C-alpha cells in the first residue's frame with residue numbers, strides 16, 4: 032500500500048498567466064521502505080512539487096493523499112510536525128539557535144512523545160556525521176554541508192514515515208554525497224521510511240529504487 | 249510549554265530589540281505610575297474632603313420672596329412686620345420631624361435664646377451710667393429737646409415707650425405736647441443681653457471644627473443636658489470669670505434665674521469682622537447644650553428662641569428628594585432648603601483640575617506609546633518573517649506561533665513594567681506630593697487641630713469627622729497603592745495586546761513558502 036499518492040496533480044502560480052502550469056497531470060505513488068528520486072532540471076518545478084507534498088501549498092488541480100487521506104482535509108500543522116520530515120533546499124534552520132536546539136525544537140513541536148530529547152538529538156547528529164562540539168554551535172557558524180546534515184537530522188528527529196529532501200546533496204562533495212545517500216538508503220531499508228529525494232543529479236538517481244522525471248509530462 | 253521556552257530563548261537571543269522595547273515600556277510604565285498615583289491621590293483627597301465635609305442642607309428664610317410679596321413704602325413697614333410675624337418660624341419639633349429622614353446621615357441644630365444677667369456685665373461698646381439731671385428751664389426760653397429712649401430694651405413685639413417731646417413756648421401759655429411712638433419689632437429677635445446657643449452635638453459646632461473658635465482654657469461642655477457652658481474669653485476677662493466658676497442668667501420675662509458651670513473659655517479667632525466694635529460679635533455668646541434651651545422653654549414658653557438646623561445628607565443624590573420631603577412635611581413657602589454643595593465643589597476644584605490633567609497626560613502617553621510599539625512590532629515582524637516561515641514549515645500552528653510572539657512581548661513588557669513601576673513609585677512620592685502638597689497639608693493640619701480646638705487634647709470625643717479624617721489621611725500617604733498596580737497591569741496588558749496586533753495579523757495572513765523562497 033502506498034503511503035503517499037499524487038492524483039492528477041497540477042499547479043499554477045497565482046500570478047502566472049492562466050494556462051501556464053508549472054506541471055500538470057502528475058500521478059506518482061510512494062511506498063514505505065523505498066527510496067525515490069524526483070528528477071528535473073533547474074526551474075522544472077521540483078521545489079514547487081515538494082511544497083505541494085508537504086502541504087505548504089495547495090494543488091491547483093488534483094489531490095495529494097497521505098495514507099489514503101486527502102491533505103486538503105487534514106490538519107497540515109500536525110502532518111508536518113509528525114508524519115513528514117522535510118529537508119529544504121535552503122535548510123531553513125533558525126540562525127539564532129544552536130544546531131542541537133534546532134533539532135530539539137522540532138521534537139518539541141511534534142505531537143510524537145519523545146524521551147531524553149538531548150541524547151536522541153546527539154545520537155541523530157552522530158549518525159549524520161556531526162560532533163558534539165558542532166552541535167553546540169550556532170547555525171551560521173557551520174558550513175553549508177554541516178547545515179544540510181543538521182536539516183536531515185532535524186527531519187528525522189520525530190521519526191516520521193516520510194522523509195522528503197530538496198537537493199540534499201547539492202552542496203556536498205562526492206564523498207559526503209555518498210555518505211548522505213547511505214543514510215537515506217539505510218532509513219528506507221532498516222527503518223521502513225519512505226524517502227523522497229528531489230534532485231537533478233544523476234548520481235542520486237543511480238542509487239534510488241524508483242525515479243520520477245518531472246520533465247516527462 | 250515549548251511555546252514559553254521558545255519565547256524565553258527568543259527574548260534572550262534578541263537582546264537589542266527587546267531592550268529597546270523594554271526601555272519604551274519602562275518609560276511608559278514610569279510616567280503611567282506617576283500619573284496614576286497623582287490621579288489616585290487626587291481621588292483620595294477629594295474623597296477625604298467629601299468625607300470630612302458633609303453635604304449639609306440648611307433651611308433659610310427667603311427674603312427675596314418676602315420682598316416680592318410684601319408692599320413697599322414707609323407706610324407698609326408696620327404691616328409687613330405684622331405679616332412677617334405671622335409666617336410660622338421653624339420649631340424644634342419641625343426640625344426633629346425633618347431630621348427623621350432616610351436621606352440623612354444625621355442632623356444637628358443650634359437652639360438659641362437670650363437671657364439677661366444681674367451679675368454679669370455685657371461685653372459692649374456702650375457703657376450706661378446714671379447721672380443726676382440738672383435741667384433748668386425758664387418760661388421765656390424757646391427750646392426744642394429731642395426725646396430720649398429709656399435704658400434697656402423694649403419688650404419684644406409690642407409697642408415701646410420711646411417718644412419725642414417737643415416743647416413749644418409762647419410768651420404767655422406753655423403747651424407741652426407729648427407724642428409717644430410705637431416701636432415695632434419682629435417677634436423673632438432675641439432680646440436678652442446674652443445669647444445662649446444650645447448645640448445638639450459636637451458636630452454642630454462648626455466654628456470649633458473649622459478653627460474659628462478655639463478653647464483656650466478648660467474644655468468644651470461635656471454634657472448636653474447639664475447646666476454647663478463655655479464662654480468667650482472677652483466675657484471672661486471683663487467679668488473675671490475662671491473655669492469652674494458658676495455664672496447666673498435671668499429670664500427677661502419671668503425673672504427666673506439659672507446657674508451655669510463654666511467648663512471652658514473660648515477665643516474667637518475670626519478676623520473677618522470688619523466692624524470697628526470693641527468686642528467681637530461672639531463676645532456675649534454662651535455655648536450650652538440644646539437640652540438646656542428646651543428646659544428654659546418648658547419653664548417659659550414665651551421665651552423667644554431661634555433654631556438653626558443642619559441636615560447632613562447621605563449623598564449628592566439625596567438633595568432633591570430631601571428638600572421635596574421637607575416641603576411635603578409642611579415647610580413654609582417662605583423657607584428654602586439650601587446646601588453647601590457648590591461650596592464643596594469649589595473647594596475640590598483645584599484637585600479635580602490636577603486629576604483631569606493627569607488623566608489627559610496619561611491618555612496621550614498611552615496613545616503615543618501604543619503607536620510607537622505598534623511600529624516597532626511591525627518592523628520586528630518584517631525582520632522575523634524568515635523565522636515565522638521556519639516555525640510554520642516545521643508544523644507550529646498559527647495560533648501557537650501568535651501566542652509565542654505575544655508572550656515574548658508580554659514578558660518583556662511585564663519586566664519593564666515592574667521596573668518602571670518601582671522607579672515611578674519613587675518619583676510619584678515627590679511629584680505627587682509637590683503637586684498636591686497644599687491640599688494634603690490642609691487636610692492634615694485641620695485634622696490635628698480639631699480635637700485641640702475643643703480643648704480635648706488627646707481625650708476621645710464623640711465627633712464623627714475627626715475619625716473619618718484620620719483614616720483618609722492614611723490612605724493618602726500610600727501614594728502608589730494596590731489600585732494603581734492593578735490599573736498599571738491592565739494598561740500593560742492592553743498595550744501589549746494592541747501593539748502585537750501587527751504580529752497577530754501578519755502571522756494569520758502568512759504563506760510560509762513565499763517567505764522561505766524570498767530567503768533563498
Ligand SMILES: Nc1ncnc2c1ncn2[C@@H]1O[C@H](COP(=O)(O)OP(=O)(O)OP(=O)(O)O)[C@@H](O)[C@H]1O
Nearest residue numbers: 044046047053071072073074075076077078079080
Ligand atoms: N512565486 C512564484 N510565482 C510565479 N512563478 C514562480 C514562483 N515561484 C517559482 N516560480 C516558477 O516556477 C517554476 C518552478 O520553480 P521551482 O522553484 O519549483 O524550480 P526548481 O525545479 O526547484 O528549480 P531549482 O532546481 O533551481 O531549485 C520556475 O520556472 C519559476 O520561475
Ligand SMILES: [Mg+2]
Nearest residue numbers: 077078120197
Ligand atoms: Mg528548487
